Amino acid sequence: MFTYLLKRLGLAALVVVAVLLLLFSMLHMIPGNPAILALGTRASPEAIAEYSARMHLDKPVLTQFVYFLGNAVQGDLGQDVFSNRAVTSVIGERIGFSLALICTGMGWAVLLGVPLGCLAAVRPGSWLDRVTGVFSVGMIAVPSFLVSIWALLFFSLELHWLPAIGAGEPGDLADQLSHLVLPAFAIGLGWVGYLARMVRASMLEVMGEPYIRSARAYGLQPRRVVLGYALRVAILPTITLIGMGFGGLISSAVFAEIIFSRPGVGKMIFDAVSDRNFPIVQGGVLVATGFYILVVLLSDLLIAWLDPRVRSSL
Amino acid sequence: MTLSNTTRRTFLTSAAALGAAGIFPGGVGMLRAQEGRVLNLRLDGDNSILDPGYMVGGTEIEAQKQCLPFLAEYVRNGDTFTWQPTAHVTRLEYVDDTHIEFELAPGLVWSGGHGTLKASDVAYSYARMKDSEWSGYFDALETVEVTGELTGTLVLSKPFAPFIMVTLCHGPGAIVCEAATEAAGGRFTTEFPAICGPYTYSATPGQRAVFERNPEWTGPAPGFDRVVCHVITEVQAAELAYEAGEIDCTELGPDSLARYSREMPDNTAITTAGQLQYMWMGMNTQHPKLQDLKVRQAIQHAVDVDSILAGAFAGTSAQSHGIVCPGLLGARSEHGYSYDPAKARELLAEAGVSGLQLTLRTQNWQERLLTAQIIQANLAAVGITVKILPMESGPFWEMGMEEAGDTWKELELWLMRFATVPDPYEATQWFISEQVGVWNWERWTNEEFDRLYDEGLSETDTAKREAIYFRMQEIMDETGAYVWINHEPETYAHRTDIEVVAAPSGELNYHRFRQV
Numbered sequence: 001m002f003t004y005l006l007k008r009l010g011l012a013a014l015v016v017v018a019v020l021l022l023l024f025s026m027l028h029m030i031p032g033n034p035a036i037l038a039l040g041t042r043a044s045p046e047a048i049a050e051y052s053a054r055m056h057l058d059k060p061v062l063t064q065f066v067y068f069l070g071n072a073v074q075g076d077l078g079q080d081v082f083s084n085r086a087v088t089s090v091i092g093e094r095i096g097f098s099l100a101l102i103c104t105g106m107g108w109a110v111l112l113g114v115p116l117g118c119l120a121a122v123r124p125g126s127w128l129d130r131v132t133g134v135f136s137v138g139m140i141a142v143p144s145f146l147v148s149i150w151a152l153l154f155f156s157l158e159l160h161w162l163p164a165i166g167a168g169e170p171g172d173l174a175d176q177l178s179h180l181v182l183p184a185f186a187i188g189l190g191w192v193g194y195l196a197r198m199v200r201a202s203m204l205e206v207m208g209e210p211y212i213r214s215a216r217a218y219g220l221q222p223r224r225v226v227l228g229y230a231l232r233v234a235i236l237p238t239i240t241l242i243g244m245g246f247g248g249l250i251s252s253a254v255f256a257e258i259i260f261s262r263p264g265v266g267k268m269i270f271d272a273v274s275d276r277n278f279p280i281v282q283g284g285v286l287v288a289t290g291f292y293i294l295v296v297l298l299s300d301l302l303i304a305w306l307d308p309r310v311r312s313s314l
Numbered sequence: 315m316t317l318s319n320t321t322r323r324t325f326l327t328s329a330a331a332l333g334a335a336g337i338f339p340g341g342v343g344m345l346r347a348q349e350g351r352v353l354n355l356r357l358d359g360d361n362s363i364l365d366p367g368y369m370v371g372g373t374e375i376e377a378q379k380q381c382l383p384f385l386a387e388y389v390r391n392g393d394t395f396t397w398q399p400t401a402h403v404t405r406l407e408y409v410d411d412t413h414i415e416f417e418l419a420p421g422l423v424w425s426g427g428h429g430t431l432k433a434s435d436v437a438y439s440y441a442r443m444k445d446s447e448w449s450g451y452f453d454a455l456e457t458v459e460v461t462g463e464l465t466g467t468l469v470l471s472k473p474f475a476p477f478i479m480v481t482l483c484h485g486p487g488a489i490v491c492e493a494a495t496e497a498a499g500g501r502f503t504t505e506f507p508a509i510c511g512p513y514t515y516s517a518t519p520g521q522r523a524v525f526e527r528n529p530e531w532t533g534p535a536p537g538f539d540r541v542v543c544h545v546i547t548e549v550q551a552a553e554l555a556y557e558a559g560e561i562d563c564t565e566l567g568p569d570s571l572a573r574y575s576r577e578m579p580d581n582t583a584i585t586t587a588g589q590l591q592y593m594w595m596g597m598n599t600q601h602p603k604l605q606d607l608k609v610r611q612a613i614q615h616a617v618d619v620d621s622i623l624a625g626a627f628a629g630t631s632a633q634s635h636g637i638v639c640p641g642l643l644g645a646r647s648e649h650g651y652s653y654d655p656a657k658a659r660e661l662l663a664e665a666g667v668s669g670l671q672l673t674l675r676t677q678n679w680q681e682r683l684l685t686a687q688i689i690q691a692n693l694a695a696v697g698i699t700v701k702i703l704p705m706e707s708g709p710f711w712e713m714g715m716e717e718a719g720d721t722w723k724e725l726e727l728w729l730m731r732f733a734t735v736p737d738p739y740e741a742t743q744w745f746i747s748e749q750v751g752v753w754n755w756e757r758w759t760n761e762e763f764d765r766l767y768d769e770g771l772s773e774t775d776t777a778k779r780e781a782i783y784f785r786m787q788e789i790m791d792e793t794g795a796y797v798w799i800n801h802e803p804e805t806y807a808h809r810t811d812i813e814v815v816a817a818p819s820g821e822l823n824y825h826r827f828r829q830v
Contacts, residue, residue, distance in 0.1 A: 082362035263520025
């Protein structure tokens with residue numbers, strides 16, 4: 001298990017470096033002088049030169065990359081171009097909101113999607129199975145930004161049940177929760193469908209296994225057979241899917257954060273790209289990539305812990 | 315152990331009800347925007363640099379106007395704008411063309427125990443502005459002579475008529491506390507080192523900026539006790555927040571302005587701050603295809619600007635007649651050509667041009683692309699084929715600059731929009747001879763234009779100044795290089811019981827808002 005963990009950590013580090021290298025290349029392919037774009041079209045030549053020197057824009061791309069990596073290893077992600085604040089502080093102020101949104105979105109999707117998939121698998125061909133199938137495909141097909149807009153228009157503008165913008169009053173948990181409902185609903189809805197379909201398919205496969213037939217033949221309670229034996233095995237690919245799903249939710253959260261004007265890392269990166277605030281973009285992408293890799297790593301470790309066959313597969 | 319009269323079912327029911335009340339406070343809490351004297355507004359992003367010398371602008375200027383002293387402020391006079399002294403001064407006046415005397419109001423104190431507002435703070439603030447990123451606004455200022463604790467004189471190096479309107483009323487005219495700024499290291503970013511204005515300032519990045527009554531402020535009381543500015547980046551999201559009742563005032567985009575004009579939401583009024591943006595289609599007078607004046611004039615006659623205003627801007631913006639915007643000295647009510655496709659065809663025939671193919675470059679924004687498509691159809695009607703080239707901001711803003719590459723040589727037609735300040739001089743400065751290859755992408759020069767530009771800066775007689783700017787725009791018409799399109803307004807939707815006060819360039823001045 002320890003060797004497996006070391007191999008996975010090594011791979012994770014390689015992925016982070018590759019993503020950052022790709023990001024650096026993409027940022028430098030953006031047309032236009034980043035200094036002019038950041039400072040405005042009528043900035044003085046002195047201000048442009050000062051900015052370029054401060055951001056190391058006058059150095060080759062590879063040198064800039066090495067500078068960034070070296071500092072990042074020491075926990076220094078640079079400074080916001082405009083406010084001169086540490087990028088780590090800027091990210092620190094927002095990451096909690098993103099984590100709350102992503103975890104809540106995935107949380108309610110798991111709580112609803114997994115039982116729906118189980119129920120559909122236990123009674124294949126029933127009305128519940130068919131309704132679940134139709135709704136699952138529908139939920140998967142509708143993009144989260146559309147759900148966000150629809151939810152905002154209906155629940156905030158039409159019904160006035162839930163707030164439309166922001167993250168709630170600082171220190172007021174109830175207010176913050178009420179501001180979390182619509183965005184979490186919007187980004188999680190599609191995942192209800194994904195998880196229900198995945199769990200159903202896995203469960204149907206497992207339910208046909210000989211050991212399930214044996215369990216039934218021994219006269220075990222149906223609930224114990226489904227939850228205690230079938231679901232424990234069928235959930236393994238779903239754990240992988242959930243891990244990967246966090247990556248998708250990071251993207252969905254960008255739209256939700258923009259539409260609901262919530263603070264968060266996704267919206268921060270979006271705004272920083274528009275402003276050509278490259279240190280924020282680089283720091284934000286590094287943190288988002290790290291978060292995604294961590295979640296995938298945890299899901300892999302969980303699966304490896306649950307299924308010894310996986311440990312030898314790397 | 316039992317709980318008095320509490321069964322598992324009643325407990326779950328109660329818990330669910332309490333949870334729902336916490337999560338769904340709407341219905342009782344959603345209309346908090348109007349509670350008490352709290353004003354809820356929109357910020358289009360975090361304020362990153364509050365220091366007037368290094369700010370980005372926009373909402374940072376709005377924050378400065380609430381917390382820092384200014385010598386003058388904009389005031390609307392019918393359809394035009396003029397200035398008045400702020401509550402921070404008791405006197406501000408020109409004593410001659412190059413001297414402006416001021417006297418600060420007594421007893422105004424800086425926060426943090428930094429003493430009272432003094433004339434030396436004005437001298438310090440404006441001296442540091444001359445070395446800042448906004449130094450252009452202070453080119454005409456030679457020095458600030460401090461003549462007493464509260465009095466001083468702004469000495470200009472040459473007569474500069476718009477100094478008060480352009481510099482003192484605008485963000486760069488903010489005065490900082492010398493002692494506090496020096497203690498902060500000479501520059502500041504997201505916090506004011508000291509304030510002396512109607513409101514205090516605090517911000518939660520990514521969420522809001524909050525302005526609360528400054529307990530040390532002895533000047534006129536602001537209209538609201540608390541102003542909460544929510545960070546809402548997208549204007550459409552802000553419009554939805556306004557319609558949901560969560561903010562009391564928001565900027566409107568052209569589509570929403572048209573929609574609101576057709577069907578005004580309940581309890582809503584619209585205020586136009588100003589129209590300080592001018593958009594035109596430019597032509598490169600040095601390009602081989604456009605060197606002939608008759609060809610350029612034919613294009614001027616071929617474009618139906620009324621269709622553009624209706625089709626691309628939903629009829630929400632005023633037709634442009636030049637670079638001087640409505641409400642400013644020198645704004646025109648007509649220009650030197652008209653929509654006349656027959657005349658356009660005639661001019662092309664006289665020039666011996668047929669089968670002309672041109673490229674029209676534009677930023678890839680919805681209104682611009684619609685504008686470009688209408689122009690494409692208009693020019694096709696007179697036999698000119700136009701290819702539209704949508705561009706991202708970066709390369710677009712560099713394409714006419716000689717130092718940024720050779721694209722300027724290929725430029726033919728482009729759609730351009732500049733923003734300006736409430737004085738005509740600023741708009742004219744981009745078209746003088748030395749701006750060819752910088753911002754004068756049309757690449758014409760005219761000695762009379764250059765001379766008039768200098769005269770316009772120093773002329774203090776209003777009528778003579780107006781004549782100067784009329785003539786400068788006539789010269790631009792005569793180049794044939796411009797099709798004037800529109801002046802987009804800065805408009806705000808707000809509750810009917812709130813009086814909105816905004817600078818002509820759109821910055822809101824919260825402390826002058828009133829509940830009516």
